Amino acid sequence: xxxxxxxxxxxxxxxxxxxxxxxxxxxxxxxxxxxxxxxxxxxxxxxxxxxxxxxxxxxxxxxxxxxxxxxxxxxxxxxxxxxxxxxxxxxxxxxxxxxxxxxxxxxxxxxxxxxxxxxxxxxxxxxxxxxxxxxxxxxxxxxxxxxxxxxxxxxxxxxxxxxxxxxxxxxxxxxxxxxxxxxxxxxxxxxxxxxxxxxxxxxxxxxxxxxxxxxxxxxxxxxxxxxxxxxxxxxxxxxxxxxxx
Numbered sequence: 001x002x003x004x005x006x007x008x009x010x011x012x013x014x015x016x017x018x019x020x021x022x023x024x025x026x027x028x029x030x031x032x033x034x035x036x037x038x039x040x041x042x043x044x045x046x047x048x049x050x051x052x053x054x055x056x057x058x059x060x061x062x063x064x065x066x067x068x069x070x071x072x073x074x075x076x077x078x079x080x081x082x083x084x085x086x087x088x089x090x091x092x093x094x095x096x097x098x099x100x101x102x103x104x105x106x107x108x109x110x111x112x113x114x115x116x117x118x119x120x121x122x123x124x125x126x127x128x129x130x131x132x133x134x135x136x137x138x139x140x141x142x143x144x145x146x147x148x149x150x151x152x153x154x155x156x157x158x159x160x161x162x163x164x165x166x167x168x169x170x171x172x173x174x175x176x177x178x179x180x181x182x183x184x185x186x187x188x189x190x191x192x193x194x195x196x197x198x199x200x201x202x203x204x205x206x207x208x209x210x211x212x213x214x215x216x217x218x219x220x221x222x223x224x225x226x227x228x229x230x231x232x233x234x235x236x237x238x239x240x241x242x243x244x245x
Contacts, residue, residue, distance in 0.1 A: 002132070002152055002153060003053055003054065003055050003061075003131040003132065003133075003152065004053065004054065004152045004162070005051045005052065005053055005054070005106065005110070005113065006052050006053065006054030006099060006101075006104045006105075006106065007032055007051075007052040007054075007099065007101075007104040007105065007106060007107055008032065008049060008050075008051055008052070008106055008107055008108050008110060008180055009032040009033070009034060009049070009050045009051075009052065009097075009107070010022075010030065010032065010033045010034070010047070010048075010049050010050075010222060011034055011035070011036045011037065011040065011045075011047060011048055011049075011050055011222075012033065012034075012035070012036055012047035012218075012220050012222060013035070013036055013047060013220050014220060015033050015034065015035060017219065017220070018030075018033050018047075018218065018220060018222075019033055020197075021197045021198070021199065021218055021219060022218070024193045024196070024197050025184075025190050025193045025194055025197065025199075025226070026108070026109070026182055026184065026190070027184075027185075030107060030108050031105065031107035031108070032107040032108075039074070045095075046220075046221045046222070047218070047220040047221050047222040048095070048177065048222050048223070049178070049180055049222055049223070049224055050095065050096070050097055051096055051097065051113075051178045051180065052085065052096075052097040052098070052099040052104065053096060053097065053098055053099065053131065054099060054100065054101075054104065055098055055099070055100060055131070056100060057100070058076055058083075058084040058085065058086050058098050058099065058100050059076055059084075059086070061086075061098050061130065061131075062076070062086040062088060062098055064129070064130045065088050065090070065098070065126065065130045068091060068125060068126045068129045068130050069090075069091030069122045069125070069126050070088050070089060070090045070091050070126055070130075071088065071089040072086060072087070072088060073087040073088060073089055073095065074087055079099065079101050081101040081104065082101065083099060083100045083101025083104075084099070084100050084101075085097050085098065085099045085100075085101070086098045086099075090115075090117075090123060090126050090127070090176075091119060091122035091123050091125070091126035092115070092117030092118050092119045092120070092122055092123030092126070092165075092176050093117065093118045093119070093175075093176030094115055094116065094117060094123075094176040094177050094178055095177070095178075096178060108180070108182055109182060109183040110180050110181065110182060110183070111181045111182065111183035111227040111229055112162075112163055112164075112180075112181035112225075112227055113162055113163030113164075113178065113180060113181070114163055114164055114165075114166060114178070114179040114180075114181060114225070115127075115163065115164070115165040115166065115176075115177075115178055115179075116166050116168045116174060116175070116176055116177055116178075116179060117165055117166065117167060117168065117176050118168060118169050118176045119167075119169065120145075120146055120148060120165060120166075120167035120169070123165055124148050124150075124165055127150065127165075128150075131152070132152075133150045133151065133152050134150060134151045134152070134153070134159065135148055135149070135150050136149045136150060136151055136159075136161055137149045137161075141166070144166065145166050145167040145168055145169070145170065145171065146166070146167040147164045147165070147166045147167075148164060148165040148166075149161045149163070149164045150162060150163055150164065150165060177223065179215070179223060179224070179225050180224055180225065181213065181224075181225040181226065181227040182224060182225065182226055182227065183227055183228075183229065184226050184227065184228055185228065186228060187212040187213075187214055187226055187227075187228035190214070190226045190228075191204070191214050191216075191226065194214075194216050194218075194226075197218075197219060198219035199216055199217060199218045199219050200216060200217045201214055201215075201216050202215045202216060202217060202223075203215045207230075209230045210230030210231070211227060211228065211229050211230045212227070212228040213225060213226070213227050213228075214226045
């Protein structure tokens, strides 16, 4: 099936301020920044990054998602580009969109896709059974939780990991969401821009292969991560990602 993210969209209060902030951090203009919908704000949703997974038949895929433990957040919507979109809460509690608009572009350079979930088993089954994602290695990250790596090219012998699903059930202050890691050339420079622009750096880490990561909140509260990848072939596991020690 090879369903993967086709668009990453920031939903926020102040669009102009968000454009300026991310341009200073990433070095380019993010394509998809929109106002936080009133219905989402009424449910208590803060500004957030919403990932759209590109699929062929939105209603059919949404029904499969629901059958595997997800919940629909309203009816199928028509998009401005002429396609359809269904907003879902997956089986582990994170919000994601299913979309079939053929002219969508990702809109931001994503290096890694990380799902923080309240139910690892249900979430992995949800994405595997609904989208055909291949679940690869599973590792214990200690206090961070159990991490399940995944690839959306499971039928290829040369597949690499595209992201991981992390169990946050034992972390009371964490909430389920997709955390997108945006690629940067120099993490130190990007982190300085986050702080200068009024954002917060929540955590930083260096993985054993040399990849550097910073988890951040933008000035309006949307969570995102920055990633400076290690040189190709340096300290990487067989799936193409350097697993934290």
